[in-house]
Amino acid sequence: MSFPTTSEGPSEEAAAAWESTRERHARITWSLIAEPSDAVAMLACAVLGPVDALELARHGSGPDLLRALGGQLPTQASDPGAGNPPARAARALARWRARLTPHGLDEALADAERRGLRIITPLDSEWPRALDDLQESRPHCLWVQGPGRLDQLVSGRSAALVGSRASTPYGEDTASSLAAAFAASGGTVVSGGAYGIDAAAHRGALATDAGATIAVLAGGLDRLYPRGNTELLERIRERHLLLSETPPGTAPTRWRFLARNRLIAALSQASIVVEASWRSGALSTARLADQLSRPVGAVPGPVTSAASAGCHRLIRERGAVLITEPADLLDLLPGGPAAGEGSWAVQDELDLLRPSDRRVLDAVPPRSTITPARLADEIGFTADEVDSALARLGLLGLVERTSQRVRRAAPSS
Amino acid sequence: MSFPTTSEGPSEEAAAAWESTRERHARITWSLIAEPSDAVAMLACAVLGPVDALELARHGSGPDLLRALGGQLPTQASDPGAGNPPARAARALARWRARLTPHGLDEALADAERRGLRIITPLDSEWPRALDDLQESRPHCLWVQGPGRLDQLVSGRSAALVGSRASTPYGEDTASSLAAAFAASGGTVVSGGAYGIDAAAHRGALATDAGATIAVLAGGLDRLYPRGNTELLERIRERHLLLSETPPGTAPTRWRFLARNRLIAALSQASIVVEASWRSGALSTARLADQLSRPVGAVPGPVTSAASAGCHRLIRERGAVLITEPADLLDLLPGGPAAGEGSWAVQDELDLLRPSDRRVLDAVPPRSTITPARLADEIGFTADEVDSALARLGLLGLVERTSQRVRRAAPSS
Numbered sequence: 144m145s146f147p148t149t150s151e152g153p154s155e156e157a158a159a160a161w162e163s164t165r166e167r168h169a170r171i172t173w174s175l176i177a178e179p180s181d182a183v184a185m186l187a188c189a190v191l192g193p194v195d196a197l198e199l200a201r202h203g204s205g206p207d208l209l210r211a212l213g214g215q216l217p218t219q220a221s222d223p224g225a226g227n228p229p230a231r232a233a234r235a236l237a238r239w240r241a242r243l244t245p246h247g248l249d250e251a252l253a254d255a256e257r258r259g260l261r262i263i264t265p266l267d268s269e270w271p272r273a274l275d276d277l278q279e280s281r282p283h284c285l286w287v288q289g290p291g292r293l294d295q296l297v298s299g300r301s302a303a304l305v306g307s308r309a310s311t312p313y314g315e316d317t318a319s320s321l322a323a324a325f326a327a328s329g330g331t332v333v334s335g336g337a338y339g340i341d342a343a344a345h346r347g348a349l350a351t352d353a354g355a356t357i358a359v360l361a362g363g364l365d366r367l368y369p370r371g372n373t374e375l376l377e378r379i380r381e382r383h384l385l386l387s388e389t390p391p392g393t394a395p396t397r398w399r400f401l402a403r404n405r406l407i408a409a410l411s412q413a414s415i416v417v418e419a420s421w422r423s424g425a426l427s428t429a430r431l432a433d434q435l436s437r438p439v440g441a442v443p444g445p446v447t448s449a450a451s452a453g454c455h456r457l458i459r460e461r462g463a464v465l466i467t468e469p470a471d472l473l474d475l476l477p478g479g480p481a482a483g484e485g486s487w488a489v490q491d492e493l494d495l496l497r498p499s500d501r502r503v504l505d506a507v508p509p510r511s512t513i514t515p516a517r518l519a520d521e522i523g524f525t526a527d528e529v530d531s532a533l534a535r536l537g538l539l540g541l542v543e544r545t546s547q548r549v550r551r552a553a554p555s556s
Numbered sequence: 557m558s559f560p561t562t563s564e565g566p567s568e569e570a571a572a573a574w575e576s577t578r579e580r581h582a583r584i585t586w587s588l589i590a591e592p593s594d595a596v597a598m599l600a601c602a603v604l605g606p607v608d609a610l611e612l613a614r615h616g617s618g619p620d621l622l623r624a625l626g627g628q629l630p631t632q633a634s635d636p637g638a639g640n641p642p643a644r645a646a647r648a649l650a651r652w653r654a655r656l657t658p659h660g661l662d663e664a665l666a667d668a669e670r671r672g673l674r675i676i677t678p679l680d681s682e683w684p685r686a687l688d689d690l691q692e693s694r695p696h697c698l699w700v701q702g703p704g705r706l707d708q709l710v711s712g713r714s715a716a717l718v719g720s721r722a723s724t725p726y727g728e729d730t731a732s733s734l735a736a737a738f739a740a741s742g743g744t745v746v747s748g749g750a751y752g753i754d755a756a757a758h759r760g761a762l763a764t765d766a767g768a769t770i771a772v773l774a775g776g777l778d779r780l781y782p783r784g785n786t787e788l789l790e791r792i793r794e795r796h797l798l799l800s801e802t803p804p805g806t807a808p809t810r811w812r813f814l815a816r817n818r819l820i821a822a823l824s825q826a827s828i829v830v831e832a833s834w835r836s837g838a839l840s841t842a843r844l845a846d847q848l849s850r851p852v853g854a855v856p857g858p859v860t861s862a863a864s865a866g867c868h869r870l871i872r873e874r875g876a877v878l879i880t881e882p883a884d885l886l887d888l889l890p891g892g893p894a895a896g897e898g899s900w901a902v903q904d905e906l907d908l909l910r911p912s913d914r915r916v917l918d919a920v921p922p923r924s925t926i927t928p929a930r931l932a933d934e935i936g937f938t939a940d941e942v943d944s945a946l947a948r949l950g951l952l953g954l955v956e957r958t959s960q961r962v963r964r965a966a967p968s969s
Binding site for chain 2: 217313316317398401430442443444445446447451452455458459464465466467468471535537539540
């Protein structure tokens with residue numbers, strides 16, 4: 144007895160596997176030939192698919208490209224020349240071809256294997272679906288290194304902790320403490336591996352046995368940048384994960400740092416700026432997170448500290464949530480504990496309450512009413528004592544009397 | 557030829573003046589016999605008018621009072637006994653009568669004159685209309701001392717700067733700086749005359765030649781409390797204004813402090829908490845301001861400082877506006893300068909811009925479009941230079957190209 148051969152049989156499976164490998168290789172090739180900020184390349188891949196886009200990159204003409212993209216090219220930084228769309232299409236082709244070599248892909252795959260790098264594309268199970276939110280600016284692929292599995296690290300709790308390189312000891316301590324507590328709760332701390340706040344956040348996460356930390360680098364993983372953080376980045380690579388969208392051999396540049404920030408924002412369920420000056424580049428991560436509809440938090444500091452000015456601005460002008468402790472960070476995440484609803488009106492005045500008044504207040508049920516006599520029974524006070532406590536609590540706006548019953552006052556707006 | 561005598565003639569004027577004096581005297585008498593937190597007294601005055609309410613206080617019975625108030629008495633702290641409404645009405649009468657003396661008013665008026673105190677009632681032109689927002693809890697009258705004219709000090713820019721007695725040098729410096737700048741802009745700094753933040757705010761205002769400061773005290777103006785601030789309060793009295801709703805001879809107590817906070821909130825167009833612990837009583841002023849629909853601000857500090865925890869809480873949970881500098885305070889006030897609209901997206905990234913890119917960005921008009929050629933003309937760049945700068949600015953989300961024209965990008969949400 145033999146299995147029937149259907150149209151879904153092995154030969155089609157083999158064809159699908161081949162298609163998948165072709166697409167995977169095309170994506171990796173695109174990351175070899177196009178800058179992270181090459182919007183024309185990303186659009187071409189989105190419109191044509193990476194395989195056909197690569198075919199066009201190899202053999203097409205400028206007019207072919209322009210036609211394929213509907214006659215419009217996005218503006219972009221990696222194309223510094225001026226000119227009309229046909230000229231820019233020709234230049235896009237030229238810059239891709241300059242990097243296309245017959246054995247580029249094979250060499251890159253072999254090099255990655257030799258270095259112990261994994262290359263993750265949207266076709267791979269390790270690909271974090273969170274990156275799909277980037278839409279047209281989704282990276283072609285990711286180059287990662289370390290024992291962490293990216294999709295798992297990111298599908299649990301993940302938060303970006305970012306900030307200035309020019310940080311203060313206050314900011315570094317706060318970043319480390321937040322990161323350590325977040326990692327201890329099983330969270331993944333995402334940051335950029337830079338000096339200052341980034342490094343403090345990674346260090347805080349590494350100080351715990353739980354959780355994880357991911358450093359998202361702007362250059363290739365063969366050169367750990369900045370040099371002064373080599374040891375730190377090596378520890379992250381040994382225990383967790385290093386990640387870049389650029390292949391080995393790529394130097395970190397200004398534009399690659401900017402492009403990198405979108406990955407930090409997209410890989411994190413929330414982004415927290417710990418310290419940032421008034422015009423810090425760290426604010427761009429917050430902006431990108433906001434554009435992705437991810438929550439943004441910021442840690443306040445002394446108003447006299449220039450290193451906190453950007454954080455204050457985020458809170459004041461951009462609605463970033465003020466973060467003072469790890470619980471605040473957890474509150475930002477999906478499924479985090481909700482803020483203590485309605486508890487404000489009570490705690491506001493608690494230090495003004497006599498202990499006996501507080502006992503009476505505690506005995507008033509949160510969502511129903513009670514008679515003063517019942518209250519007195521419950522806590523063993525006399526009717527006089529209860530009545531006098533209720534009078535004081537009423538003045539403080541903490542309870543309301545409705546005819547013969549008492550209830551907690553609704554928290555004011 | 558003589559003026560005709562009409563029904564609106566002098567005798568009616570005299571009658572109106574007499575009515576007005578009677579009401580004024582009744583209000584002052586109420587402030588002599590009822591606590592600031594005596595809700596029954598305030599309700600009786602609101603329902604019956606102060607003259608008839610006083611008549612009832614003098615000669616009426618408990619049932620008279622209860623009937624006049626519709627059978628319901630508000631709960632209140634100054635009536636510590638238990639009991640049903642008739643018993644409580646009787647006790648209200650009893651406590652008022654205990655303070656009613658045949659010559660109490662005359663003595664108080666003479667005493668005030670001797671001390672150089674003015675007594676201001678809602679009938680007087682110096683009465684600040686802002687206090688009417690307190691509705692039933694509007695004070696019967698105010699006892700004030702100093703060269704400042706209360707209505708004028710409050711009708712211009714006025715802001716409460718309040719906070720913990722247990723302040724830090726950081727908080728005191730910030731309070732002083734904010735107060736000094738606000739006073740220098742012609743503003744009136746309202747505070748409670750307490751140690752810590754209050755004192756620092758008053759001192760900051762006194763350090764300038766412009767503006768003013770008002771200390772709202774919880775006890776009578778004959779005893780400057782706290783003792784350690786005597787010299788400060790005397791300087792305020794000499795140059796600006798001391799104010800209390802309680803007559804001379806009244807000791808400051810816990811409940812009078814609480815009641816006093818509503819005056820600070822009501823006299824100020826905005827209330828700023830500079831430092832407050834997690835459960836500080838200073839937060840009650842913020843709550844009262846919020847209930848009056850006045851803006852509330854709070855100054856952030858290090859997350860490690862317990863003295864800033866209440867401020868962070870106000871910002872995080874209550875929507876208080878984060879205040880870092882005097883301009884932020886002015887922004888809160890009616891007619892204050894609006895926050896720099898749309899400037900965010902630009903300044904966010906400015907430190908990432910090359911000087912030449914910034915020149916191009918500056919030349920793009922804020923609310924209209926321009927051609928690249930025109931841009932090049934205006935700043936003397938080549939078309940290539942402009943195009944390449946626009947490409948970088950586009951990547952940063954700072955400009956948008958629409959067909960052949962360029963405009964500034966709308967600030968992202």
